[in-house]
Amino acid sequence: MSDTELLVYRATAAGVAAAVSAARRGVQVTIVEPGHNVGGMVSGGLGYTDLGDARVLGGMAKEFAVGVAEYYDVPLGHYAGPEPHVAEWILTGWLERAGVVVVFGVSLVAVSTVEGKITSATGSDGTVYRAGVFVDASYEGDLLAMAGVSYRVGREDRALYGETYAGRREPAPGKHEFPPFLWPFDSNGQLSPFIHDAPTAEVGEGDGGVMAYGYRVCLSSEADRIPFERRDGYREEDWELGRRYFALLARQGIELEAGDVLGLVPNLPRGKCDGNSIGPFSLNLLDGSNWAYPDADPVERERITQRHRDYTQDFLYFVSFDQDVPQRVRDGMVKWGLPADEFTSTGGLPHQLYVREARRMLGEYVLTEHDLLPGPVAKYDAVAMGSYHIDIREVRRTWRWLHEHPDPIPSVYNEGYLSVAVRPYQIPYRSIVPRFAECSNLLVPVCISASHVAFSSVRMEVQYQMLGHAAGVAASLALAGDRAVQRVDIGELQTRLADDGQILATPQ
Structure with missing residues (x-):
């Protein structure tokens, strides 16, 4: 048995951001990682960072970019990203300084829930991890699926959300054809x-x-x-x-x-x-x-x-x-x-x-093409910006x-x-939490609630880091107030994110 306040599944860059942002607020955090590396794609080959509009880079995603610049002693943005081993070194340093416990070589094989709340998760080594709040930072959405949270895989029908670009597409000439x-x-x-x-x-x-x-x-x-x-x-x-x-x-x-x-x-x-x-x-x-x-x-x-x-x-x-x-x-x-x-x-x-892309949660709000095009729709509960x-x-x-x-x-x-x-758009908090009736203590910053079309813009590592940051701060507020993640005070969450340098609206 292993008890912690916050359990994060997978040490992707989003998972690291979630863990560290919570730990910096005094939360006891454990990351369970099936592999033996930290960083996911950020340290796994995707060195060139797909950014979009640099004006919306904020929070821990910008902190990472600053860390890259400082490591190489170059101006911010001089390199599009670091070498893989440097990315892992930066993220590992964050975890160590924040006191986050990382368990390597263990995957989750089962999740126990009671009345829509996760009580524990069992690792492949037999360890039972109990926590007050859980974060699924995996690329696959395994924790959310084991918790019984609704999700979708793959392209939806165009009629489902009325999206122009949904569904199977006609062949089109271009460099990929x-x-x-x-x-x-x-x-x-x-x-x-x-x-x-x-x-x-x-x-x-x-x-x-x-x-x-x-x-x-x-x-x-x-x-x-x-x-x-x-x-x-x-x-x-x-x-x-x-x-x-x-x-x-x-x-x-x-x-x-x-x-x-x-x-x-x-x-x-x-x-x-x-x-x-x-x-x-x-x-x-x-x-x-x-x-x-x-x-x-x-x-x-x-x-x-x-x-x-x-x-x-x-x-x-x-x-x-x-x-x-x-x-x-x-x-x-x-x-x-x-x-x-x-x-x-x-x-x-x-x-x-x-x-x-793998699973995509069906959460409190499904982000769709209409939230990105033709002009972004304002979100009262924005916790990060997308721009790719x-x-x-x-x-x-x-x-x-x-x-x-x-x-x-x-x-x-x-x-x-x-x-x-697309122009920069706000990503709502409702898209990283499940429906309240399904699970009240889970946050999902990677397999967010979005259509296939909208997810194709959100799915960049910079945006995952910013959403992971938001998930970690939200987890700390949920734990402090002993409340469901859906009941976190949005104003307080946004204030704390803004204090951390997170960009919540397009700078004028």
């Missing part, structure tokens, strides 16, 4: 690997599809970099679609550089970069295998994670060494490798799979018939990508 007439079948008439074979929903219909997962690899151009290697289990036949893609571009006279297939801008200190997925053929695995991940059991999740890890290694090897990849791409790739001083326990690949554009990454790779004379031609396409600019 293949050119037409890319053949989808192998020599045996079977779909090529990495193509999703599920039936396609009608345009605007919800299909439960989630944005692509992948690894945001940290790469190095330094002399001691680790070269990309051929993995045991690499299959030449898996990459025929990639070969066809490059051949199709060559026939059209299109020449690619390495940076056209993988983000290779040196945007991190010391000759490193955050290798993002770029283009239709990228680090994003689009075969639909991640659709099952949010509700999968631990064994299935590990299988899906391993599939993404294998794909990442194989993709890096393929675009670096396969003779059918354009020479200019290969020449550019061999100048990079995995960093020798990052992720030493996981072979140079990040410890965190980039779970862009609606950024729905590809949801699946499939194929369709192109009706050309005299016979239709099958053609591969990626589906789901969308980018729409």
Whole structure:
């Protein structure tokens, strides 16, 4: 048995912010983390910080940015983010100075509730954790699900909230789309690997599809970099679609550089970069295998994670060494490798799979497209600001018939990508708390109550940190007043957040 005042599940950056902001107010805090690292994606490969409007950066998210600048002795914002090990060092320092207890290597396997209140959570090591308030800072929403809180996974139907951009989307030209007439079948008439074979929903219909997962690899151009290697289990036949893609571009006279297939801008200190997925053929695995991940059991999740890890290694090897990849791409790739001083326990690949979305809580208020577009709607209970554009990454790779004379031609396409600019908008406290009837002592700063469309803007780590900060302050108020999280005094919460530098409205 382990007793604490506040239990935070997962040491993501949001979880760290929640824990530290509460601990600084005298709350006894324990974090339970299944892995062995602190920071989630912030220390797990996503070094380049997607910010949006810098005017709304506040609270502990800004404190983190200041910590990065101080570490490198550069002006604030000079680097878009830190190296992964530096991010973990900063966040670990916060936890240590705040006196937060972190339990590594333990996942939660069960939650006990009484009359809509969590009383305890059981770890995979058999320890029962009791607390007055709980924070689910996981990317998956596991704690909220075990507590019986309602949630949704994937794309909703356009009719549900009346959102223009909801549901399955029409293929649209752009940098994330293949050119037409890319053949989808192998020599045996079977779909090529990495193509999703599920039936396609009608345009605007919800299909439960989630944005692509992948690894945001940290790469190095330094002399001691680790070269990309051929993995045991690499299959030449898996990459025929990639070969066809490059051949199709060559026939059209299109020449690619390495940076056209993988983000290779040196945007991190010391000759490193955050290798993002770029283009239709990228680090994003689009075969639909991640659709099952949010509700999968631990064994299935590990299988899906391993599939993404294998794909990442194989993709890096393929675009670096396969003779059918354009020479200019290969020449550019061999100048990079995995960093020798990052992720030493996981072979140079990040410890965190980039779970862009999983479960989304159905809380007191569901943030939707209408709260972001065409103009933000004022929220009386704002606890943080969002400002990143609606950024729905590809949801699946499939194929369709192109009706050309005299016979239709099958053609591969990626589906789901969308980018729409927004102005800064307020995120309400009601979106990080469950419905009162379902749970009265849980806060959820990551898998917040939002539609698929709205979540695609909220889902940036800077915003998670600010929401984690708000969750920690709210938890301290709920504990001090012995009240439900839904009954926290909003005015007092906003005052304390403002005192911490949190931005609650767009600066004029």
